Every structure is written in C-alpha cells, then in structure tokens.
Amino acid sequence: MKTADIIFNKVNRFLEVFLVLIFGLLVLDVLWQVFSRYILNTSFSWTEELARFSLIWLSILGAAYLNGRREHLSMDFLYGKFSDANKKRVSILIEVLVFLFALIVMFIGGANLVYTTLHLEQLSGTLRIPLGYVYAIMPFSGFLIMCFSVYHISKISKNQINVLS
Template sequence: MKSLYQNLNRAIEFLLILIFSLLVLDVLWQVFGRYVLNQSFSFTEEFARFALIWLTILGAAYLNGRREHLSMDYWLNKLSPADRAKRLKLIELLMFVFAFIVMVIGGGNLVYTTLRLGQLSAAMNVPLGFVYAIVPVSGLLIMFFSIYNYRRHEY
C-alpha cells in the first residue's frame, strides 16, 4: 500500500506541475495578446478558470494525502500519544465520510447532470462535466489517503 501511495503522490505532483505550467503559459499568452498584439483571445480566460479549478481541488486532495493541509493542532498536540492517535483516526474517518458523500456522490451527480444536459463552456465548447470531473476523482483520492493515513496511526 505504501508503494501505491508513493506512486500516486508522484503522479499527482506531476499533474499539478503540468496544470500550473499550463496556467502560467495561458496567462502569459493572454497578457501578450492584450498588450502586444492588441487582441484578446476568448479561450484564455476560460482555460485559466478551469485550470485553477483543477489545481485547487486536486491540490487539496494531494495535501490531504500528505497530511500538510491547514489544521489547528494546538489542542491535538497536548494529548497523550494514545489519545492523539485515536483523535487522528476519528479525523480520518470523518474525512473519508465527507469525501464519499460530498465529493464522490455529490460531485458524481454534478458530472452526470452536466453531461446529461449537454452543457458546454462558452468559449472552448468543452463539456462542463469534464471540468467538474475532478471533484469525484479528488474525492476518491481523499478516500484512499484517509484509509492509508488511518492505518498509519497507532495506539
């Protein structure tokens, strides 16, 4: 399970770097087009918005897996090691349930509905279901990471 965790983290890191690089190139192209060519390209703003959606949601799953997301752990650090492990297991369970209900089920319904209705983005004509597909994918990743982190905590 540890090798799967490490390989998954490397793949997500690569994907995040790729998305961020494309986002930077897109914004540079947008600025170049507006100020040098005096022409605005309609797809650049929309692509930047979609890339930022993917970057933040996938980045949240990545940080969750590495246990580097923002947390207030002052009281947690005051607990004994056994109580801290119990509390961390409870947190992982709650994260698993949240990811399953909100991101996998809710996000899956969002993807299904937008694909079923045939909603397309205005400038790029991309089905919005593909843009929103990162929500259930990240939910599945968070669920996997929660299971992995749950098994790491010892009493």
C-alpha cells in the same frame, strides 16, 4: 516496502507531475493572455476560461495531493494537549470525518454534478467542452482523498506515522 506504500508513493509522484503540468499550462495561458492583450492589442476569450478551468483542477486536485501527504492546514493547539493515546484516537476520528466528507460531498455530490451536466449536455462558453469533464475532477479527488484516509488510518493504527504531522 509494502504494496500499499509503493502504490501510495506512485500515486503521489503522479499527482506531483500532473499538478506541475497544470500549473505550467496555467502560467503559459495567463502569459499569452497578457501578451495578446497588451502587445497584440487583441484578446482571446478562450484564455480566460482555460485559466479558470486550470485553476479549478489545480485547487481541487492539489487539495487531494496535500491530504495524501498530510500537509494540509491544521490547527493543533488543543490537539497538542492530548495524551498520546487520545492523539491516536482523535487522528483516526479526523481521518474518518475527512473520509465521510470526501465520500458524501466530493465523490457522491461530484459524481451527481458530472452526471447532471453531461446528461444536460452543458458546454463551456468559449471552449465548447462538456462541463462534466471539467467537474470530473471533484469525484476523482474525492476518491483519492478517501483512499488516502484509509491508508492513513491503517498507518496510524499500526503506529507507522505520526498521529498528526
């Protein structure tokens, strides 16, 4: 197994564990919110905000994880009609477009958002944490998607993975 494959597998394993932890935190938070509201007859304002931030992290980091595993949603009706050579070209084009999207929107745009919110010292409403830390998942996930795209392009070029799985 090559070094790139080992790193790829370790990053995916880390993401799996981290996403399960975030999801577990989200479930516990929502359960506490429901319990406190209906059993204790009191509501904690921080539980709703923590649930929102957990869902943001879960969604965006989950998208990066699914991109790395090549399990994201795709429509392949037209793609299935291509020859194998064209499938390879289209798969590489798709990975390049995904890379560019992750670079421009997620990495550069996300880094700009993080910088702006940290520079303006914006805090969340109830948890009072800097919003830049919440938004930091965007450039991080964008970076992961870019790395996964480069990895997939190299594998597609060497015919080591299915062109679109």
